[in-house]
Amino acid sequence: MNETPTIVLTVNGERHEATAEVRITLADFLRQKLGLTGTHVGCEHGVCGACTVLLDGYAVRSCLMFAVQAQGHDVATIEGLAAGEKLHPLQEAFRDHHGLQCGFCTPGIFATLIEFLRDNPAPTEEEVRSAISGNLCRCTGYQGIVAAALDAAKRLQSQTGPSS
Amino acid sequence: MNKTFGRNVRRLEDPDLLMGKARFVDDIRLPGLLEAAFLRSPHAHARIGRVDKAAALALPGVHAVFTLADLKPHLTADRLAVALPTPSYKQILDRPVLAIDEVVHVGEPVAVVIADNRYIAEDAAALVDVEYETLPAAVDCKEALAPGAPLAHSHSPHNLLAEFNMGFGDVEAAFASAAHVFRESLWQHRGGSHSIECRGVVAVHDPIQDRLTVWSSTQTPHAAARILCDLLGRDENQLRVIAPDIGGGFGPKLVFYPEDVSVAVAALLLKRPVKWIEDRYEHFIATTQERDQYWDVEIAVDRDGRIRGVRGALIHDHGAYTARGVNVPYGSAAAMTLCYEVPAYQLDVKLALTNKVPVTPVRGAGQPQGVFAMERLMDRVARELGLDRAEVRRRNLVPTAKMPYATPLKTRGGMQVVLDSGDYPACQQMALERAGWDDFAIRQAAARAQGKYLGIGVANFVEGTGRGPFEPVTVRIGPSGKVHVYSGAVAMGQSTKTMLAQIVAEQLGGDMANLTITTGDSGATPLGHGGFNSRQAVMAGSSAHSAALKVREKALKVASHLLEISPQDLEIEGAHIRAKGAPERKISFADIARALVGAPGFYLPAGVAPGLEATEHVVIDDMTYANGSAVAEVEVDIETGGVSIRNFVIAHDCGKVVHPVIVEGQILGGVTHGIGNALFERMAFDAGGQPLTTSFADYLLVTAPEMPPIVLLHHESPTQLNALGIKGVGEAGTLPTPAAIISAVEDALSPFGVRIAQTPIMPGEIVAKIAAGRRRNHEEDVHA
Numbered sequence: 001m002n003e004t005p006t007i008v009l010t011v012n013g014e015r016h017e018a019t020a021e022v023r024i025t026l027a028d029f030l031r032q033k034l035g036l037t038g039t040h041v042g043c044e045h046g047v048c049g050a051c052t053v054l055l056d057g058y059a060v061r062s063c064l065m066f067a068v069q070a071q072g073h074d075v076a077t078i079e080g081l082a083a084g085e086k087l088h089p090l091q092e093a094f095r096d097h098h099g100l101q102c103g104f105c106t107p108g109i110f111a112t113l114i115e116f117l118r119d120n121p122a123p124t125e126e127e128v129r130s131a132i133s134g135n136l137c138r139c140t141g142y143q144g145i146v147a148a149a150l151d152a153a154k155r156l157q158s159q160t161g162p163s164s
Numbered sequence: 165m166n167k168t169f170g171r172n173v174r175r176l177e178d179p180d181l182l183m184g185k186a187r188f189v190d191d192i193r194l195p196g197l198l199e200a201a202f203l204r205s206p207h208a209h210a211r212i213g214r215v216d217k218a219a220a221l222a223l224p225g226v227h228a229v230f231t232l233a234d235l236k237p238h239l240t241a242d243r244l245a246v247a248l249p250t251p252s253y254k255q256i257l258d259r260p261v262l263a264i265d266e267v268v269h270v271g272e273p274v275a276v277v278i279a280d281n282r283y284i285a286e287d288a289a290a291l292v293d294v295e296y297e298t299l300p301a302a303v304d305c306k307e308a309l310a311p312g313a314p315l316a317h318s319h320s321p322h323n324l325l326a327e328f329n330m331g332f333g334d335v336e337a338a339f340a341s342a343a344h345v346f347r348e349s350l351w352q353h354r355g356g357s358h359s360i361e362c363r364g365v366v367a368v369h370d371p372i373q374d375r376l377t378v379w380s381s382t383q384t385p386h387a388a389a390r391i392l393c394d395l396l397g398r399d400e401n402q403l404r405v406i407a408p409d410i411g412g413g414f415g416p417k418l419v420f421y422p423e424d425v426s427v428a429v430a431a432l433l434l435k436r437p438v439k440w441i442e443d444r445y446e447h448f449i450a451t452t453q454e455r456d457q458y459w460d461v462e463i464a465v466d467r468d469g470r471i472r473g474v475r476g477a478l479i480h481d482h483g484a485y486t487a488r489g490v491n492v493p494y495g496s497a498a499a500m501t502l503c504y505e506v507p508a509y510q511l512d513v514k515l516a517l518t519n520k521v522p523v524t525p526v527r528g529a530g531q532p533q534g535v536f537a538m539e540r541l542m543d544r545v546a547r548e549l550g551l552d553r554a555e556v557r558r559r560n561l562v563p564t565a566k567m568p569y570a571t572p573l574k575t576r577g578g579m580q581v582v583l584d585s586g587d588y589p590a591c592q593q594m595a596l597e598r599a600g601w602d603d604f605a606i607r608q609a610a611a612r613a614q615g616k617y618l619g620i621g622v623a624n625f626v627e628g629t630g631r632g633p634f635e636p637v638t639v640r641i642g643p644s645g646k647v648h649v650y651s652g653a654v655a656m657g658q659s660t661k662t663m664l665a666q667i668v669a670e671q672l673g674g675d676m677a678n679l680t681i682t683t684g685d686s687g688a689t690p691l692g693h694g695g696f697n698s699r700q701a702v703m704a705g706s707s708a709h710s711a712a713l714k715v716r717e718k719a720l721k722v723a724s725h726l727l728e729i730s731p732q733d734l735e736i737e738g739a740h741i742r743a744k745g746a747p748e749r750k751i752s753f754a755d756i757a758r759a760l761v762g763a764p765g766f767y768l769p770a771g772v773a774p775g776l777e778a779t780e781h782v783v784i785d786d787m788t789y790a791n792g793s794a795v796a797e798v799e800v801d802i803e804t805g806g807v808s809i810r811n812f813v814i815a816h817d818c819g820k821v822v823h824p825v826i827v828e829g830q831i832l833g834g835v836t837h838g839i840g841n842a843l844f845e846r847m848a849f850d851a852g853g854q855p856l857t858t859s860f861a862d863y864l865l866v867t868a869p870e871m872p873p874i875v876l877l878h879h880e881s882p883t884q885l886n887a888l889g890i891k892g893v894g895e896a897g898t899l900p901t902p903a904a905i906i907s908a909v910e911d912a913l914s915p916f917g918v919r920i921a922q923t924p925i926m927p928g929e930i931v932a933k934i935a936a937g938r939r940r941n942h943e944e945d946v947h948a
């Protein structure tokens with residue numbers, strides 16, 4: 001418990017190095033050690049999905065893993081989504097479809113959808129609903145989120161061209 | 165055409181939230197920050213003996229372990245006196261800052277540990293040794309009022325916290341002469357708020373200015389500042405409460421909590437910033453909830469189904485302390501009859517103390533329960549008289565021609581309830597038509613031929629919105645030319661900043677990017693009430709409109725003087741005032757604001773008062789009543805008891821719409837919460853008062869796959885009570901949704917004679933009701 005290894009990892013393409021007790025969760029490490037407070041903690045038991053980040057491209061609950069487990073891995077969070085002030089298509093679609101109200105669950109939904117839309121670039125509405133079934137939102141009723149995800153899929157496809 | 169008001173402008177809140185740059189309370193990190201963890205009662209009811217802090221204090225990284233005895237010398241009182249006034253109280257049971265000698269619910273804070281970080285604080289909390297002598301607990305609110313029930317507080321004479329009667333007209337006569345009387349006994353339960361961001365507070369003391377700053381995820385920072393000043397003996401210049409970005413409120417964050425003051429005192433005593441962030445488990449056991457209500461109600465009707473009277477009794481689970489007042493069951497009782505013409509009404513309401521976390525409003529604030537009780541009675545009348553459920557309602561809805569319709573009811577502040585505007589029959593008709601009510605029987609029969617059980621249900625509601633007396637707004641144009649707006653309103657996800665900006669920008673150039681909005685800061689606005697009761701668009705919106713008009717008038721007067729053009733020949737565009745038809749003749753907001761700063765020894769232009777600003781506190785005592793109608797179509801799986809909602813239509817009327825997309829978002833969120841209340845959310849306790857559902861694995865929130873397509877229909881009846889014609893919308897969706905869904909489920913299961921007298925209803929209960937119905941059907945077959 002008192003062991004404090006040095007953790008080296010990449011976050012949003014940038015190398016970070018910090019010490020942390022082995023029991024520190026990845027969520028707390030990102031927020032407290034690295035000051036990346038865009039990742040939110042909503043339940044600390046892996047259900048609400050607010051803390052979801054990408055680990056080597058896969059959506060994971062950062063409240064359910066220790067920072068030390070991310071040693072040497074590549075983490076992506078909401079702070080790395082936009083290119084400077086230029087919003088990512090997912091961010092644009094959420095803005096345009098009122099896919100967020102209080103915005104607390106949004107970072108986790110982004111991480112979930114980045115992975116999902118990469119693996120399923122042209123999803124049906126039902127597939128989107130299933131994909132975000134592990135992300136709780138108390139504000140929107142999900143309607144705007146689903147609409148935004150479907151629109152983001154189109155925007156991403158027109159950006160990259162349809163995949164074969 | 166409007167520049168911003170009524171249009172789907174981009175939200176001001178979005179850029180920061182989308183990029184992870186927002187600042188929620190847990191995002192505030194100050195140098196030297198310490199973190200708090202609370203030691204909470206594991207018992208529903210127990211006497212506290214010795215508290216041994218030694219082992220906890222010995223843990224490296226622990227700075228303090230405080231019980232009430234440690235905090236008390238630094239406080240003017242040891243309880244939180246937060247109850248709204250009412251003559252109905254039988255007992256005053258304010259919450260202690262930390263437990264005194266008895267704990268009365270699981271989760272009640274007993275001590276607070278302050279450490280280098282939360283991990284160590286929680287380790288230490290586990291090392292605090294508290295002796296408890298457990299006592300019998302009052303758990304079910306109906307049983308709590310029965311003779312011989314265990315006392316929720318061992319010092320109390322009984323478990324009756326308050327009692328009141330609501331009603332009007334001659335109920336006895338109405339029932340005595342009615343053609344039919346029908347009675348229903350209902351159990352209703354609502355559960356927690358579960359904003360995805362839990363509560364949290366950060367306090368820091370600046371010894372140079374002797375000023376305490378508190379950031380709190382609260383819906384009511386101004387009330388929090390007043391209470392903290394009172395408890396800490398500080399004047400209002402020495403304390404500031406700021407509500408930063410808030411990850412949802414939904415009611416319980418309007419309450420002032422023991423944690424708020426404990427953290428503030430800890431920061432003063434330790435001379436370090438202190439933070440406490442609630443975790444979800446704490447949210448389940450320590451954040452206020454809405455829970456059980458037992459209704460015994462009956463309705464008297466004529467032969468044609470017209471209502472003669474409604475009467476009954478309501479027992480309400482108040483929890484262990486008064487954290488707000490009698491307002492939840494008051495809201496239930498007041499909402500019950502509102503959309504119908506009811507000549508006589510009496511409801512006896514009793515609030516029972518139980519050994520559970522206190523009850524205060526959750527989105528809807530008691531009103532969904534009143535609506536459910538009434539709508540169940542309406543369904544019963546239709547069934548008994550062989551009438552269409554919509555037709556029975558149509559015969560009783562307050563007719564449009566009678567608007568404004570003065571009811572004999574009074575609000576909690578004694579103002580008469582006057583339904584100011586609306587067309588209730590039209591709203592119901594819109595919803596019915598869109599939902600295909602008239603040809604539903606054909607769909608139902610076709611589905612049943614395939615072994616599928618479809619049902620449809622309708623419910624109407626009226627909601628009191630825009631609770632007064634006021635919400636202040638200051639509009640100030642500074643030398644930068646920026647329009648700064650300050651309000652006592654609180655933004656917790658409802659797009660409040662955008663709403664205020666739209667109203668102000670409409671008068672001041674229409675450029676949303678030229679506005680800054682400051683909400684929820686007691687240091688920026690001396691007075692304020694905050695976010696609850698679907699009130700901020702009405703109250704803060706009215707003040708914003710009035711203040712913007714004053715600034716506009718003054719700016720035009722000064723511009724007229726400086727440009728030598730008459731005001732009626734001027735227009736405001738962006739951050740400039742210019743001549744109509746000659747846009748090159750213009751003056752900027754910045755130049756006007758600078759002129760109104762004045763120069764030593766010179767006249768102010770146009771003889772106006774200094775400064776380009778106005779502060780308004782538009783007072784509106786009467787509430788404005790929004791309304792709507794919902795139709796739910798469901799399919800019930802008779803093997804699993806699973807309910808899927810096939811279609812949901814809600815026609816609503818919130819008067820003038822400030823921002824159509826935001827209003828739709830508010831309704832959708834409310835409907836979703838209502839779906840949870842009907843089918844998913846149940847805060848369960850065992851017979852000893854132990855909470856059983858303390859994770860999102862046990863307590864179910866609605867997720868995306870369960871959500872049906874929702875159709876929103878707008879009916880617009882502007883109110884005359886405010887200049888903008890707007891009504892509140894934040895809670896509306898929660899009101900009719902459980903009633904419409906339960907009606908639909910019952911309709912789907914009519915072949916089994918299933919009757920549902922509760923919310924929520926879970927699949928297991930539905931399966932049991934179907935099985936009972938099958939047995940009844942079988943017995944009838946045997947006897948036939």
